[in-house]
């Protein structure tokens with residue numbers, strides 16, 4: 001293993017509201033899970049509560065979850081008139097201006113704010129690796145497509161960019177980090193949740209057939225990231241250190257790994273009162289690859305497909321480049337990287353798709 005690196009500040013989604021515009025697939029994932037949110041609220045006893053608090057952890061610019069929040073608020077309001085707090089939480093580097101614009105209705109998206117009385121948005125820069133709200137203050141904890149980001153990168157991967165391609169000791173280091181971080185996330189939520197509260201989580205994962213994001217039935221997206229980055233290394237465009245530095249601090253748990261803390265009654269998670277009520281995997285097809293099937297225009301497909309990828313990983317590629325390089329040179333190199341990828345998709349579009357593979361979970365905090 002080449003080096004140990006602390007958690008990257010480079011994990012930022014595209015700002016200025018671009019994230020939600022480029023990432024309609026992530027909204028599809030949340031929309032598909034909204035019945036789980038309403039089911040979780042239905043299962044709660046709201047009678048004794050003096051307020052209801054929902055969190056959206058890893059909310060980015062808030063656009064993809066607006067409809068889900070609207071539905072959740074409507075569901076609670078249909079049963080009780082207590083105040084409803086909505087806590088949007090992400091990392092400090094998130095674009096909170098874009099988040100405020102979304103929630104306060106200054107974008108093309110239709111906000112939920114103002115539709116019901118006594119509903120209050122809050123924006124928090126607290127990571128889900130820390131406690132976001134006070135002990136017992138949370139009724140519904142929600143998170144979509146965010147908890148695959150690790151609290152730290154356990155090592156650089158010597159010949160790939162993501163743990164899905166890691167081998168041997170490097171892979172083991174990611175497996176261990178994934179388990180440790182999952183337990184940390186759950187124990188913090190166990191503190192936050194009120195008895196009877198629920199977590200509804202949609203996390204990227206590896207499904208029962210070994211599928212994961214961008215690796216369903218066509219070209220493996222992560223292998224392609226890696227091949228193109230390796231080509232930059234072979235061509236002398238980047239250095240060995242820059243190649244290795246592009247290790248995504250992510251881990252995709254399998255269903256078994258997600259479920260493990262709940263299966264052992266003596267685990268800290270079980271002892272903290274968390275119970276797994278529901279777990280399933282789903283594949284949500286890449287909307288751009290699906291559209292391509294009907295319009296058949298490979299240039300249009302490539303021009304839509306690459307931005308959705310850039311929206312979540314450009315900051316990591318850029319962060320791997322030596323800070324000694326002039327900023328302009330770094331920007332050009334990154335343009336070149338995605339330009340190469342875009343021309344590959346344009347010239348040979350078959351098999352490219354960023355299909356989403358998620359593990360959907362509903363977790364209850366018992367009394």
Ligand SMILES: C[S@@+](CC[C@H](N)C(=O)[O-])C[C@H]1O[C@@H](n2cnc3c(N)ncnc32)[C@H](O)[C@@H]1O
Nearest residue numbers: 026058059060064090091127128144145146149
């Ligand atoms: C792919 S986006 C998902 C956004 C939105 N939840 C959705 O489903 O469309 C991942 C988000 O997770 C956030 N994130 C990553 N690590 C985080 C952490 N430790 N705590 C809170 N948010 C985090 C990123 O900043 C980013 O906004």
